[in-house]
Amino acid sequence: MKALVYDGTLSLKELDVPVPKKDEALIRVELAGICNTDLEVARGYLGFSGVLGHEFVGVVEACDDRSIVGKRVVGEINIPCGACEYCSAGLQKHCRNISILGISKWNGAFAEYVVLPINNLHIVPEAVPGEKAVFVEPLAAALHVFESVWVKPSSKLMIIGDGKLGLLISMVASSLGISHTLVGKHPERFALVENRLTRTVYNDESLRLLQSHDIIVEATGNEHGMKLALNAVKPTGIIVLKSTYAHTPSVDLSVVAVNELRIVGSRCGPFREAIEFLEQGRVDPMRLIECVFDFDQAVDAARFAQSRLKVLLRMWCT
Amino acid sequence: MKALVYDGTLSLKELDVPVPKKDEALIRVELAGICNTDLEVARGYLGFSGVLGHEFVGVVEACDDRSIVGKRVVGEINIPCGACEYCSAGLQKHCRNISILGISKWNGAFAEYVVLPINNLHIVPEAVPGEKAVFVEPLAAALHVFESVWVKPSSKLMIIGDGKLGLLISMVASSLGISHTLVGKHPERFALVENRLTRTVYNDESLRLLQSHDIIVEATGNEHGMKLALNAVKPTGIIVLKSTYAHTPSVDLSVVAVNELRIVGSRCGPFREAIEFLEQGRVDPMRLIECVFDFDQAVDAARFAQSRLKVLLRMWCT
Numbered sequence: 075m076k077a078l079v080y081d082g083t084l085s086l087k088e089l090d091v092p093v094p095k096k097d098e099a100l101i102r103v104e105l106a107g108i109c110n111t112d113l114e115v116a117r118g119y120l121g122f123s124g125v126l127g128h129e130f131v132g133v134v135e136a137c138d139d140r141s142i143v144g145k146r147v148v149g150e151i152n153i154p155c156g157a158c159e160y161c162s163a164g165l166q167k168h169c170r171n172i173s174i175l176g177i178s179k180w181n182g183a184f185a186e187y188v189v190l191p192i193n194n195l196h197i198v199p200e201a202v203p204g205e206k207a208v209f210v211e212p213l214a215a216a217l218h219v220f221e222s223v224w225v226k227p228s229s230k231l232m233i234i235g236d237g238k239l240g241l242l243i244s245m246v247a248s249s250l251g252i253s254h255t256l257v258g259k260h261p262e263r264f265a266l267v268e269n270r271l272t273r274t275v276y277n278d279e280s281l282r283l284l285q286s287h288d289i290i291v292e293a294t295g296n297e298h299g300m301k302l303a304l305n306a307v308k309p310t311g312i313i314v315l316k317s318t319y320a321h322t323p324s325v326d327l328s329v330v331a332v333n334e335l336r337i338v339g340s341r342c343g344p345f346r347e348a349i350e351f352l353e354q355g356r357v358d359p360m361r362l363i364e365c366v367f368d369f370d371q372a373v374d375a376a377r378f379a380q381s382r383l384k385v386l387l388r389m390w391c392t
Numbered sequence: 393m394k395a396l397v398y399d400g401t402l403s404l405k406e407l408d409v410p411v412p413k414k415d416e417a418l419i420r421v422e423l424a425g426i427c428n429t430d431l432e433v434a435r436g437y438l439g440f441s442g443v444l445g446h447e448f449v450g451v452v453e454a455c456d457d458r459s460i461v462g463k464r465v466v467g468e469i470n471i472p473c474g475a476c477e478y479c480s481a482g483l484q485k486h487c488r489n490i491s492i493l494g495i496s497k498w499n500g501a502f503a504e505y506v507v508l509p510i511n512n513l514h515i516v517p518e519a520v521p522g523e524k525a526v527f528v529e530p531l532a533a534a535l536h537v538f539e540s541v542w543v544k545p546s547s548k549l550m551i552i553g554d555g556k557l558g559l560l561i562s563m564v565a566s567s568l569g570i571s572h573t574l575v576g577k578h579p580e581r582f583a584l585v586e587n588r589l590t591r592t593v594y595n596d597e598s599l600r601l602l603q604s605h606d607i608i609v610e611a612t613g614n615e616h617g618m619k620l621a622l623n624a625v626k627p628t629g630i631i632v633l634k635s636t637y638a639h640t641p642s643v644d645l646s647v648v649a650v651n652e653l654r655i656v657g658s659r660c661g662p663f664r665e666a667i668e669f670l671e672q673g674r675v676d677p678m679r680l681i682e683c684v685f686d687f688d689q690a691v692d693a694a695r696f697a698q699s700r701l702k703v704l705l706r707m708w709c710t
Contacts, residue, residue, distance in 0.1 A: 160626075160627060165626075165627055165628060168626075168627030168628065168651060168652070170603075222652075285488075300645065308478075308483075308486075309478060309483055309485075309486030310483060310486065315645060315648050315649045316649060317645070317646075317649060318645075318646040318649050318650060319645055319646050322642045322643065322644050322645075322646075323642065323643065323645055324640045324641065324642050324643075325640065325641065325642075325643045325645065326640050327618065327633060327635070327636075327637055327640075327641055327643065328635075328636040328637050328640075329657075330633050330655060330657040331633045331634060331635060331636050331657040331658065331659055332636060332657070332659055333486060333657060333659075334486070334540075334656075334657045334658060334659050335655075335657045336654065336655065336656050336657070337648060337653075337654065337655040338652075338654050339647075339648040339649040339650070339651060339652045339653045339654070340649065340652060341649055341650055341651075341652055
């Protein structure tokens, strides 16, 4: 099978089709999405070597559990050991021996076939097309913001970052009836999310947001976003941290203590709810798609995806 | 009156006795405590110029409210404007126009007399000697940790830092029946807090605390303490940040997002409860006193206080 492999350089390679173990399924990948994390992996930042990709939709081709063969599925990316003290404590997504699809110790979904534990799979309803289903993983991550902190009707919410994740979080906020401000640097993207609940603000050097918001979602992935968040959040307010950073940022922690702020880290979210949101048409992430590349062009696609909205790879057409 | 003034250099000066306005009281200071913040002020870090000091006990000498004249009092350090949007929202301690006793825009208590709003004062019960009452402010700050996060009976709590604040937090934890580990660099101080609830650990380079604690209190005031906290806290765990930092530290925020940590800033605490704790003998901070200087020696005392436990200044004897 063809697979997009990073092993110091990024290239399409011909690999053997993987063989699922007991309790695992072989999935024929239909569509996959390129995420900023993939681009970080492809720059060597995460020390991963293997097949990239963790956002996908595909069809179960082989599996001991016959009932799911032929079903269209998406898959959770964390593969816990099930035995360590974190797994025992219900913290499987923080397993000490975790493998992560296409990110750590587990070959990813930028391939014609991928293997995942059956437990990781979620069946996608007929009504959800592949171009939406491929967003389940990032949409779940966006939903997780609202599983992490209580946004009250009176809360002044600000989302910083108009990348893929920031825009998805804005869409989810709107679908939950939450008024909010989105701060970004790409005014051409604002129309993708603007509605009566969403105010968009261009982030230039003159932007002053002096301690005026109850809850800030930091989704820029850069140090400047965190500085803006610390500047914009009210005393006793909350910063939800969705970003990971290639380098270790300098952070004014004194203001966290003095202003009694709360910083809440947030990562992967609930697939089940994300699928429901798509099925019910509560968000439409398809408007974030900039381009769909044939899988043969995967290396070009990865290059193109830099600083873009969503770029998809199509392995085959239904 | 004599007062310890910082105006670029630190010196004892002769100043006029301050005149209280309506709703303010003139207090004759009996004892005052030197805090690390005072030492930072005296290095010019906070941009303050004036009389230092914010931990004190004294007697009300003059005040429109005759009922409190002659009473022994301690005083909250934040003087809010009462009119801004934070004050209106009940966030007086984060007032936009705040003055802070001996720290920002308000002359402090390292003087024979100090003025404070009547609203800031708390009467000290007879049973609490001055050498305990002078700890109300830092004890309240220690208590605030347990007003900020819920430490369950099963929570694995670690306090990092065996300075004055770390030791007080350990004492409060013990008084609340909370088992905990105290990490410090001064083994000679461990006996001050050790009991069947408190395990002490020496923090040297070999210390490994791999993601094993539910709640960490960071009370070192240095970057290394925060690194240790991030290393010691479990995924989904909480770091209570008591420290302020003279410089802006580098912080691995990615681990905050990936491990879904919570960082909770904590500052000043409840005076009323701190006084009760002292009255009921639930903690005995007097053991933290290293030395009591006559106020004439205040400049030497400030020099001596560097890296020490509590150093007091005595203005007069009852």
